[in-house]
Amino acid sequence: MRARGVGTGVRDDEHAGFDRPRRTRPRTKDRPDYSDAPVGMVVTIDRGRYRVIVEEEAPAAGTKGARPAAKKKAARDTELRHVTAAKARQLGRMGVIVGDRVRLDGDVTGEEGTLARIVEVLERRTVLRRTADDDDPYERAIVANADQLVIVTALADPPPRVGMIDRIMVAAFDAGIEPMLLLTKADLASPDALSAAYTPLGVPVLATQPGSDLDELRAWLAGHRTVFVGHSGVGKSTLVNALIPGAGRTTGVVNDVTGRGRQTSTSAVVLELPLSDDLPTGWVIDTPGVRSFGLSHVTRESILSAFADLEAFTADCPRGCTHETGAPECALDLAVERGELAPARLESFRRMLGTNQ
Ligand SMILES: Nc1nc2c(ncn2[C@@H]2O[C@H](COP(=O)(O)OP(=O)(O)OP(=O)(O)O)[C@@H](O)[C@H]2O)c(=O)[nH]1
């Protein structure tokens, strides 16, 4: 007979329940209801400890802990509490990644020396994944719940790698995350060629150099959770520090002796953009410099679904059409012939398909 949860009373369906297949787990007894537990966002992970930001209503004016009236300018009407947590045993091997929204149990005061427990990971809206290389069968989920991705590429020193940009872009398309291209070091080389190569993809492109006005970028980030991805040395930390004074992202050249960068972080970090009077709040998720970006998890269909205009034409493709260059009677070629699709757009799409081979 099924054990009954303590104090839950007899439900109506309890009587009829005996001839039903037994649930593997009694619901009420082993699985406490955490629906009232506070929800927070995982901002860093370090050796099994998760730093979680819990957003709560700010105390009303006049109560203990209320914000002084003088600080009202550009203030949020909620407050952010930082809580350190460990993964609860019941989550088993389930991964918790940066950006995850989690429910917390135990001591959630966030006071020095306290430790909360992550008891549930809420459904992810997006997951940015990569494999170490294309033969790597293990995909790694890097960041959860981002809705934008900024690919940071230097125009020189190190020189841009178009293949790498394409791959990161495909990972974004696959994840349903909006990509943007940010070209740094425009003082060293012109952004024109790269800019032209990515415009047909509908990807916003922005070039920066020391002293650049970052207002356009700020406007783009406001109200979003944006992942920054880039090769080591492209100037990503310089940019993040400019956007978020006090972020303290380590910058500098690669150490000539050890060949290793000074950056020690191995996991992504969520940072809050400064509050502003005229822009909604936003978050930046900085990731460690990447050297490769494997895509063995990405399918042709998921790339196609990021190109809604092309997807509409492919309804007329022969069954099993690969849509690649030379695919017989591919409706995409016919659409270009009829002048309904820009050749550059099809070319860009096919370049993206090619990254996955
Ligand atoms: N000329 C020029 N140099 C830049 C620019 N942005 C950054 N740099 C320099 O490029 C070097 C690398 O910058 P970082 O910000 O450390 O690069 P990163 O991408 O964070 O690199 P990792 O920390 O290794 O991931 C530093 O010496 C910066 O001063 C730029 O727009 N123009």
Ligand SMILES: [Zn+2]
């Ligand atoms: Zn086709």
